Amino acid sequence: MRETKKAPLYERFAQELEDQIRSGTFPIGTRIPSIRESSVQREVSFSTVLQAYRLLENRGVIEARPQSGYYVKLQPKKMVPEPEFEPVQGNPTNVSIDEVSLRLIHDTLNLDYAQFGAALPDPTLLPTSKLNRILAELARDGKFPHHLGEAVEGREDLRIQVAQRAFGFGCDISPDEIVITAGCTEAICLCLQAVCKPGDLVAIESPTYFGILLALEAQHLRALEIPSHPRKGMSLEALRFAVENHPIKAVVAMTNFSNPTGSLIEDEDKRELVEILRAQGIPLIEDDINGELYFSDRRPRVAKSYDTEGLVMLCSSFSKDISSGFRIGWVAPGKYYRAVQCSKYALNIRTSVLPQLTIARFLESGGYDAHLRKIRRAYAQKSMLMSQAILTHFPEGTRITEPGGGFVLWVQLPGKLDSMELYHEALKAFIAIAPGYIFSPTHKFDDFIRLNAACWSEKAEVDIARLGKVVKNLLSQNR
Numbered sequence: 001m002r003e004t005k006k007a008p009l010y011e012r013f014a015q016e017l018e019d020q021i022r023s024g025t026f027p028i029g030t031r032i033p034s035i036r037e038s039s040v041q042r043e044v045s046f047s048t049v050l051q052a053y054r055l056l057e058n059r060g061v062i063e064a065r066p067q068s069g070y071y072v073k074l075q076p077k078k079m080v081p082e083p084e085f086e087p088v089q090g091n092p093t094n095v096s097i098d099e100v101s102l103r104l105i106h107d108t109l110n111l112d113y114a115q116f117g118a119a120l121p122d123p124t125l126l127p128t129s130k131l132n133r134i135l136a137e138l139a140r141d142g143k144f145p146h147h148l149g150e151a152v153e154g155r156e157d158l159r160i161q162v163a164q165r166a167f168g169f170g171c172d173i174s175p176d177e178i179v180i181t182a183g184c185t186e187a188i189c190l191c192l193q194a195v196c197k198p199g200d201l202v203a204i205e206s207p208t209y210f211g212i213l214l215a216l217e218a219q220h221l222r223a224l225e226i227p228s229h230p231r232k233g234m235s236l237e238a239l240r241f242a243v244e245n246h247p248i249k250a251v252v253a254m255t256n257f258s259n260p261t262g263s264l265i266e267d268e269d270k271r272e273l274v275e276i277l278r279a280q281g282i283p284l285i286e287d288d289i290n291g292e293l294y295f296s297d298r299r300p301r302v303a304k305s306y307d308t309e310g311l312v313m314l315c316s317s318f319s320k321d322i323s324s325g326f327r328i329g330w331v332a333p334g335k336y337y338r339a340v341q342c343s344k345y346a347l348n349i350r351t352s353v354l355p356q357l358t359i360a361r362f363l364e365s366g367g368y369d370a371h372l373r374k375i376r377r378a379y380a381q382k383s384m385l386m387s388q389a390i391l392t393h394f395p396e397g398t399r400i401t402e403p404g405g406g407f408v409l410w411v412q413l414p415g416k417l418d419s420m421e422l423y424h425e426a427l428k429a430f431i432a433i434a435p436g437y438i439f440s441p442t443h444k445f446d447d448f449i450r451l452n453a454a455c456w457s458e459k460a461e462v463d464i465a466r467l468g469k470v471v472k473n474l475l476s477q478n479r
Contacts (some may be wrong), residue, residue, distance in 0.1 A: 005473060010051035013044060017052065018061050022388065026072050028380035029295055032062060034069050045253045050091040067391050073296075080230040080261075080399045080412050092201050092224045093247065093441040098153055100423065100438055101210045107432040115430035115455050119259055122454040125375045127362065134361045138354070150353045152345045154180025154330070158360035160223050162330050165363075169291065170305030171314065179340055180351045181369040184289045187315035187331035189215045190347070192250065194313075194339035196221055200249040203242055205234050207410075207439035207448070209259040209287075212252055216441075223441045224245075224248065228470035229453040230401045230410065233258060233265035236272055243280045250283050256300050257290035260439055261410045262403025263388050270303040278311060283336065288316045289329075292372055294405040295380040310334030318359055320406075321375060322368075326355035330394050379407040382456035390451070393468030395475055406455040415445045415475050422449065422474060431467050 007015075010453030017032070026032055033041065038049045053070055056062045063073040108118045153159070159175035166173045181187040188211075196202060198220035204212060206225035216223055224242055228234050234253055242248060253273075255265045255426060265273065277284050286303050294300060304314040317329030328351065333340040344350075362368070386409060387400050413419065419435035426433050436448030 001336050005273075006300050008051075009044060010048045011055065012050060013038075013054045014052035018032045018056060018059070021061060023070055024381070025387060027377060028384050029074050029377050030069070030072050030192075032072060037174055063109045068297075071297070080401045080410060089103050090231065095221065095223050100339075100420070100435065101214060104432070104434055104438075107427075110432075113427070113430050113432040114459075114460065114467075115432055116463070116467070117434045117448070119434075119452050120324055120454065121375075121407070123324075124197070125378055125454075126321075126323060127371055128323075128366070130362060130365075130367075131358055134365075135354075138357065138361075145368065150350050150356070152341055152350055153178065154351055155353065155356045155360060157364070158328075158356045159330075161360055161363040166304075166314075166332065169299050170301040171332070173304075173314075177334075177337060178330055179317075179318075179337070179344055179346065180308055180328065180333050180356055182329065182348065182351050183319055183327040184287060184315050184317035184329040185211050185215065186347075187317070187329045188212060188252065188285055188287060189219070189331060190340045190343045191315065191331060192216070192219055192221065193338070193343045194247045194333065194336040195283045195285075201247055203239065203246075203251040205253055205258060206240065207260055207436065207445050208252070209254065210434075210438040212287075225440060225442065225444070226251075228258070228261065228263060230261045231263055231404075232269070233261075233263040234273070236269060236276060239273070240276050243276060243282055248280075248282055250285055251277060252285045252287065253303075254287040254290070255303050256288055257293060257403060257405035258335055259290070259406065260408055260434070260436075260448075261401050262402075262406050262408060264300060264404050265303075269303045270301060271306045274303050274306040274312060278309060282311070283292075283334075284312045286298065286314050287313055288314060289320055289478040290406040291316065292321055293376060293379060293407065295376060295383075296404060300405075304334075307334065313340075321372060322359060322362065323355070326359060327352075328355050328359050376405075377391045379405075379454060383407060383409065383453040386451065386453040386456050386460070386464065389464045390468070393465045395468070395472050398471075409451045409453055411449050413449065413453055413471065415478065416447050417478065419449050420446070422471060425470050425474060426467060429466055429470055430457045431463055431470070433467070 035049045039046045062070045064070050097227040104117045107113055158180055159178045162178050163175045165172050201222045201224055203224045203226050205228040225240050226234050255270055256265055304312040313333040315331045389413050395414050399412040401410040420437050423433055423435040436445030437443050439445055
């Protein structure tokens with residue numbers, strides 16, 4: 001009988017290293033041993049290691065960084081299939097979001113639930129102790145003027161810090177062009193008020209963050225869904241067709257690591273996005289709340305960095321990386337600055353001063369970049385481990401997106417399983433999830449759920465296994 005040919009040594013070494021990576025020995029974003037180090041440690045030739053590394057690079061498991069070495073770039077094996085883009089033929093939608101989107105927030109208050117629903121950061125990764133020290137110093141020094149107000153646009157020291165950060169990702173924004181807000185959602189609402197009136201049509205990604213849909217509904221605006229690629233973001237082809245054939249007053253997009261898909265619009269595509277809208281004179285409301293939570297070696301730019309006419313209104317906040325409770329966000333609204341400033345004054349006069357002062361002090365003290373590096377590594381690892389657990393415990397046919405940043409996973413259920421039915425069954429098992437139903441005004445994503453990987457832990461793996469059983473039970477009942 002003919003003997004089975006043994007795999008080449010470099011292939012066996014590559015498989016051993018990939019197994020170690022998938023087991024968590026080398027988390028996403030970490031450096032693996034150099035070619036020379038592996039050659040010595042494993043007692044194999046230099047060329048064998050080089051061939052193995054090139055094989056893993058071709059598989060997308062690792063990546064080479066110039067003058068730095070090789071780093072882990074592992075992605076889940078099963079992804080959401082790429083959608084086929086079709087020209088947008090119309091059908092603007094009156095937005096009406098089910099109460100489930102509001103209940104998700106209430107779910108987070110129930111400590112008996114496994115918290116996979118709301119997209120909240122891991123509280124253990126936030127710099128809470130440092131913030132508390134700053135608060136204590138402010139109280140001890142008596143330098144916080146309780147009786148005084150603040151400018152509508154917010155504290156200057158915080159706006160300076162924001163402008164400095166923005167310069168680092170391609171934006172020449174002065175502190176006088178920034179308005180501090182009560183979170184990113186308020187920033188988006190102020191932008192919508194500045195450029196739209198009730199009944200106007202707004203183009204949005206599909207799927208999109210349900211908070212944007214709530215904002216549209218509150219302001220009586222209509223939505224036009226633009227299909228989005230699970231990795232590349234909003235289809236520019238579909239958007240071009242839409243702006244040329246519909247009276248669109250604004251576009252809202254999360255250009256970096258969108259919620260719920262984690263998609264990233266590449267920098268050159270951001271340039272094209274800005275040019276498409278510039279040609280029609282349409283403002284872009286850009287949500288960059290996840291921009292700092294990238295898993296690669298470089299922070300992606302924002303569309304605002306390609307804006308020469310003030311049409312891009314850049315929104316973000318510190319809720320995902322510094323404090324989810326302080327609710328401090330900001331907006332650089334370009335040519336619409338005065339309109340946003342007036343809307344802010346009419347809405348709540350100004351943002352709470354103490355949280356502004358605390359975050360400004362934290363940014364000034366240094367260490368923010370080191371903090372970001374730590375949480376990026378953590379969220380990359382958590383996302384990978386949760387993806388692996390889902391593929392292990394969910395039924396065959398389950399698919400997951402491959403986020404390049406942030407901490408949410410967009411999961412497609414097998415067998416066209418209804419996410420609302422799963423949502424209610426999961427709650428009975430004390431598991432909170434976000435059904436895909438609420439990420440589209442026309443409920444296009446009934447067979448998807450969004451899961452929060454920020455909460456990943458050993459206990460979370462047990463909960464994912466329990467959720468997988470709920471999915472399997474529903475699947476068997478519906479057959």
